[in-house]
Amino acid sequence: MRKVAIVGVGMIPFGRYESESLVEMLAMPALRAMDDAGIGDRAVDALYVGNMAAGMFNHQSAVASALADYLALLPAAADTIENGPASGGSAIKNGLLAVASGYYDLVLVVGGEKMRDVIGPRATDTVATMTHPTAEYIYGVTLPSLAGMFTRLYMEKYGVTERHLAQVAIKNHNNGLLNPYAHIHASITQEGILDSPHSVVNSPIVSDPLRLYDCCPVSDGAAALLLCPAEMVAEFKKPKVVIAGFGQATDTQTVQEREDPTDLKAVRLAAQQAFAMAKQTPRDVDLAELHDAFTILEIAESEHAGFFKKGEGARALEEGRTRIGGDLPINPSGGLKARGHALGGTGVAQVAELVWHLRGEAGQRQVKGAEVGFSLNFGGFGNNVTAFVLRREA
Amino acid sequence: MPMDMELEALLRPPASQMPTYPPKWITLATGAKMVVRQLERGDVPTLLNAVRPTMKVARDYYDIVGARLYAELLGWYRYRVKDHYCLAGQVNGALVGIVNGRMYTPEIGMSYHTLAIDRGLRVGAHLFAAKMEYHLEYLGQEEVWITAESPIGFRRWMIEYGLELKEGMQHELGGASFYSLTKAIWHEAKPRLCVGSRPVPRELLAKAELEIRVADEGHILDKILGVKGGD
Numbered sequence: 001m002r003k004v005a006i007v008g009v010g011m012i013p014f015g016r017y018e019s020e021s022l023v024e025m026l027a028m029p030a031l032r033a034m035d036d037a038g039i040g041d042r043a044v045d046a047l048y049v050g051n052m053a054a055g056m057f058n059h060q061s062a063v064a065s066a067l068a069d070y071l072a073l074l075p076a077a078a079d080t081i082e083n084g085p086a087s088g089g090s091a092i093k094n095g096l097l098a099v100a101s102g103y104y105d106l107v108l109v110v111g112g113e114k115m116r117d118v119i120g121p122r123a124t125d126t127v128a129t130m131t132h133p134t135a136e137y138i139y140g141v142t143l144p145s146l147a148g149m150f151t152r153l154y155m156e157k158y159g160v161t162e163r164h165l166a167q168v169a170i171k172n173h174n175n176g177l178l179n180p181y182a183h184i185h186a187s188i189t190q191e192g193i194l195d196s197p198h199s200v201v202n203s204p205i206v207s208d209p210l211r212l213y214d215c216c217p218v219s220d221g222a223a224a225l226l227l228c229p230a231e232m233v234a235e236f237k238k239p240k241v242v243i244a245g246f247g248q249a250t251d252t253q254t255v256q257e258r259e260d261p262t263d264l265k266a267v268r269l270a271a272q273q274a275f276a277m278a279k280q281t282p283r284d285v286d287l288a289e290l291h292d293a294f295t296i297l298e299i300a301e302s303e304h305a306g307f308f309k310k311g312e313g314a315r316a317l318e319e320g321r322t323r324i325g326g327d328l329p330i331n332p333s334g335g336l337k338a339r340g341h342a343l344g345g346t347g348v349a350q351v352a353e354l355v356w357h358l359r360g361e362a363g364q365r366q367v368k369g370a371e372v373g374f375s376l377n378f379g380g381f382g383n384n385v386t387a388f389v390l391r392r393e394a
Numbered sequence: 395m396p397m398d399m400e401l402e403a404l405l406r407p408p409a410s411q412m413p414t415y416p417p418k419w420i421t422l423a424t425g426a427k428m429v430v431r432q433l434e435r436g437d438v439p440t441l442l443n444a445v446r447p448t449m450k451v452a453r454d455y456y457d458i459v460g461a462r463l464y465a466e467l468l469g470w471y472r473y474r475v476k477d478h479y480c481l482a483g484q485v486n487g488a489l490v491g492i493v494n495g496r497m498y499t500p501e502i503g504m505s506y507h508t509l510a511i512d513r514g515l516r517v518g519a520h521l522f523a524a525k526m527e528y529h530l531e532y533l534g535q536e537e538v539w540i541t542a543e544s545p546i547g548f549r550r551w552m553i554e555y556g557l558e559l560k561e562g563m564q565h566e567l568g569g570a571s572f573y574s575l576t577k578a579i580w581h582e583a584k585p586r587l588c589v590g591s592r593p594v595p596r597e598l599l600a601k602a603e604l605e606i607r608v609a610d611e612g613h614i615l616d617k618i619l620g621v622k623g624g625d
Contacts (some may be wrong), residue, residue, distance in 0.1 A: 015620055018453065119545050186514060189425030196421040198589040201523070202516055203423060213423065 001100040004243045006390070007236040008037030008226030009352045014183040014219040014340030022051075022058045022114040023066045025222050030071055030110050033224035038237040044226075045104035046077040050091030050111035051344035052084055056126045057117050067110065077104070084130045085293065086379030087111065088223075088347025089248070089386030095227045096243050105228055111348030112222025123218045127343070130380050132254045144215060146255055146381040147294040148207030153262050154296055155209065158311040162209060166194045167317050168295035169213045172331050175324060176338025178365035181349075183219045183340030214295040219340030223349035230393070241358045244280065244372075245389035247273025255381050264304040267376065270387040271305035274374070278389035282306035285389075286370040287357055288328065289350035291378035292335040298322075301376055302330060305387070324365055332357065332365045347377035351388055358392040407476030412497060415481060415528045418590035419598055422515045426485045429594055429602040430524045433480045438471035440606045441480070444489050444511060447611040451618050455544040456509075462543075462567070463507040466494055481528065483521050484602040488609065491517040493525040495538070503529030503538035504566050505575075508547065511609070512617055519550055523588035526555075530580050541565040541572040555583045 010032025017025050026049065034044075049064040060066070064078035083090035088111030095109040115123045128142040136146075154160050170190060176182035193203040193213045203211040233240045249269035255261050275281055282305060290305070292298035299313040307328055308316050316322055322330040333339040333353040336346060354373030356362040373390045417431035433441065445467065448460030470478040477497035483490045490512040498504040505525060510518035529538045540557060542548040551557060557573035565572035575583075594602075609617070 120549075184514070186424060188423045192421050192423040192425045198421045198591075199423075200586055201519055201589050202421075204586065 002102055003230035004096050004099045004227055005230040005233045006225050006241050006243065006351070006355050007228050007233055007238050008033035008035075008039070009224070009355045010034075010036055011181050011223040011349060011352050012221065013181045014221030014342055014345070014349070016116045017114060017220045022054055022060060022063065022112070023070050025114055025220065026063070026067050026110050026112045027070050029112070029222045029224040030067070030108055033108065033226045036238065037226045039106065039226065042106060044073050044076050044106050044108045046095070046098055047073055047079075047108045047110065048091040048094045049078070049080045049344075050083075050087035050089070050109070050348055051080055051113060052082055052087045053113070053126050053343065056129075057123070058114050073108070083384055084379040085127070085291070085341070085343050086347055086377040086384050086386050087344035088349070089375075089377030089379075089388070090347070091344070092225065092243075092347060092351060092388065093246060093248060093386060095225070096246055099227050099229055105232065107227045108224060109227060109348060110222065110224040112345040113343040114220045115218050115342065116220045120218055135254045135256070142207075143293070143381060144207040144210060147296065148210045150255070150261060150300075150381070151209055151294070151296040154300060157262055158314070160296065160299060160314045162194060163190070164299060164314040164317060165210070165214050165295040166190050168292060168298045169193065169337055171317070171323055172292065172298075172335040172337040175332050175365055176334025178363065179334050179339055180363075182334040182338050183217050183221065184334070184338045188213060210294055210296070216293045216336040216341040219342040219345075221340050221342030221345045221349065223345055223352045225348060225351060225355070239359050240393045241355050242391055242393055243388055244391040245274035245276070245278025245387075247271060247277065247387045249273070249385055251383045253380065253383055262300070264300055264382045266382050266385040267301055267304040267378065268306075270385040271374075271376065274387040274389045275306070278391065280372060280389055280391070282374075284372045285328065285374045287332055287354065287367040287373050288330050289333060289353050289373070289375040290330055290335065291346070291376055292331060292337050293341055293378065295337065297378060298330060298335065301378065305374065305376055324367060329367050332362065332367055347375070347386060350375040350377060351390065354388075354390045358390060406473040410477050410497060412477060412479065413532050415479070415524070415532055416592055417594045417599060417602075418524070418592045419594045420520050420590045422485070422517070424515060427598055428483045428485050428490060428517065428520065429598055430481060430483050430521065430590060431594075431599070431602060433482050433606070435471055437480075437606060438467050440608060441467055441482070441489070441492060444492070444608040444614065445509065447614045448509065448618065451615065453619060454546055456618055458543050459507050459509055463492065463494065463509055466506055479528070481521060481524050482606070483517055484606065485512070487601050487605050488607040491521045493521040495525055495529065497533055497535070498539065498566070501536045503533060503535045505529075505538050505540040506567065511614055513620065519587070520589070522551065524590065526575055526580060527588055530575070530577055536577060538575040539565050539572055540575060541567050541569055543567075543569065554587065555579060
């Protein structure tokens, strides 16, 4: 297996795109990634596009074929990769394996979703189609409802409070203010979203105990990476950032079948695999991009990925360890909570964020001296998870 | 009286006595304190400066809401709308949202428009609730007639409040079927949808009354469209 590097990165601001089609949205970060690497006239061998639901959101399928043509990449190989909200992570995996195997040299990975073509409830319903059709979906289960039940259990078992959840939201909104690509640019306060009697309208209950500000927005957004063998990096103009580790694991489709529903087994296994492949440990990590579709997930994932012991993620948050400037900044991009969650775009955007930090190009939100980064893309309600360890190398 | 003044008197609707809406303040998610208060006819020229740019924004039907609100405010200013009122939200004096309506009959309120200039902070939701509060608790009306011109409005008002569909009648704004907020629905919805504290601290209110600050057109459009910079 060859070592694989990321030589180009591109993103568009997450938010809402009305005049651009999905393919145009995907093309913008793709062009930025190619420009970023400075590939000139070199041909891209293959294109992997992470996208969950263009068929339902945009009435379009075969997105990768359309994008390859739009970008004039023909006759490059092109595949659309669908793995729920972890589609982006899975698209990177496909690119990684293709380059590592030696089959392709230059691979473009793009992730994106255009969710705002439909109204919010329709988007929530579309995402809910990844739940079990007869054991969950028909009973009205949605991702927020699963997250609500998970949160209640996690609170009871580990002492996480509404205050901790609010702290995740506040931290990530503050980080989002520093990120020009973030969907949400608004500073929020504990008074405004939790303590004030007026907060019942500002941040109403969405799925008890989760409130509005515990949930990520529905975003349009896209990001792209250009991969090549590590030995080719010198041919491009960027510092060497390699995908040092990758892991992926699955869990039961229905949450009810899990022995302990608060145990995110797939997160733990994916992270362990990624660290093992990278020959690094969670202690080596300088920053992490975790999948905080709901605030509780940032806390739970930080524990399951091995950064903190079970039940200690909330304390680390309280102590400010996960802020920019702390010993393990989590979601300096603003996370899904503020950078936004564009399903197929999220996993790619997380890795793009890590690359910027590892290169020292993250602007105001730069984690100083970052050398190792970790990302976790959470599909389903933890039933298909991808994890990456990235490392800057000389 | 000169003939033109006699004619003007005929064109002006007679005004009813309407109790004033007592101002209140609300903490927004940002922690900012929004003062909600009733504005006067003389404030309209300032309000029109805030509404005018919204007529250029097709997103979420801001253009329709802006154009109609502009006309309603102008009609009120120039004495062509009967028993009209306007409430506004201000943060540090800056105008962040406007709602309006009128007393259709002593028993029925007619809700017109809700325009949020600062988006994403539930300013529109707070102001709409204040408008309903005004109709049912201060004007003492039995119900408010409400219609929506955007999907967001429909979700916010018809679904969140669980309004009652009115059939066989027409809202003054024309258009789709309209809905009614009755006292019973209001009392059920109020604890989760209508907040605010009174009295407004003197300094906070003074700041709001001193000046209605209106952002320039570019800022208003940026706020509504959520314009951000990339690389």
